[in-house]
Amino acid sequence: MAQLQTDKALLARQRVRRSRRARADLADTGGLGDYAEHEPDSTSNLFDKTETATKLPAPEDVPVARYVINHDKQTYADKTTVVANAIGAAIHPLPVLTAEGNGRGGGDLREGSITGHTTLVGTWARDRITVADIVPDGYQALEVDLIEPW
Template sequence: MRQFYRAVLLTNDHRLLGYVEPGTKLMEHAGIGHHLVQGIERLLGTPARVVWAGRAAPPQHNDETLYGTASSVAPLVAPEHGAIGRYLLNHDRRAFVDKATVLENETRHRVHPLPLLTAEPAPAANNRRTVGDHTLIGSWARALISVRDTVPDGFEQLKFDLIERRP
């Protein structure tokens, strides 16, 4: 079964801001340089809570998934042009990922940290598609995240070591 995803943005108090529909199969759009992920990064110039919400996620308190609930608000239009910062900042954990340090696989493909760090639920299939620290997958779901060119004082670097296996 294909897992459909929506990149859902929430306010600091967890109210829906909107969503972007990147599509199915998380790893198909989770590469550095993918236009939809870059558009979502452009939306994160201002910090927002981010979840790559899966359609097959367990229901929330109202018996509906975040994927389903997100359709109650208008979809966001991810900008196609504009600057993209080098660093993903998690303001809740005071941590950052430097996208320039993301490792590449043998075909020179680099996994974008944002979809995997914020995936909910953490897709078990990615344990077969990636090598590295699988505890990272979903560990930033619903965290307050922004994308910037500089790292604020007091933030610590998170080592993102997930690499996509090629068949």
């Protein structure tokens, strides 16, 4: 009887994990991972909190800016210098730099799955970030050279 209850609990946890993975595949979570740390004084993380967040309609006309700017670190990534792989696919710097929970689940960005400075992954998580066509004075360029070889 105890083994049956343990098996049921294991199956329930696996269903929750599959559900979370499906949500992660379908939702644009801005780099938040379902394996991210829990929020302080909470039993959930930012990914979980997206379940109850107010969904806003996408704006009709959105300008596309060249630079992704981190105001906390006074650095920026130039999207025009992101390197593409052999089939022409490039990794956008924003989800890479703001990733949380990297190394804890499928789809992780780590040595072996990508090349380049893998230590950059998640270094901008929770920082104040904007996009613009002009970089503020005194900000330093960040080389984002991550490539998925596939």
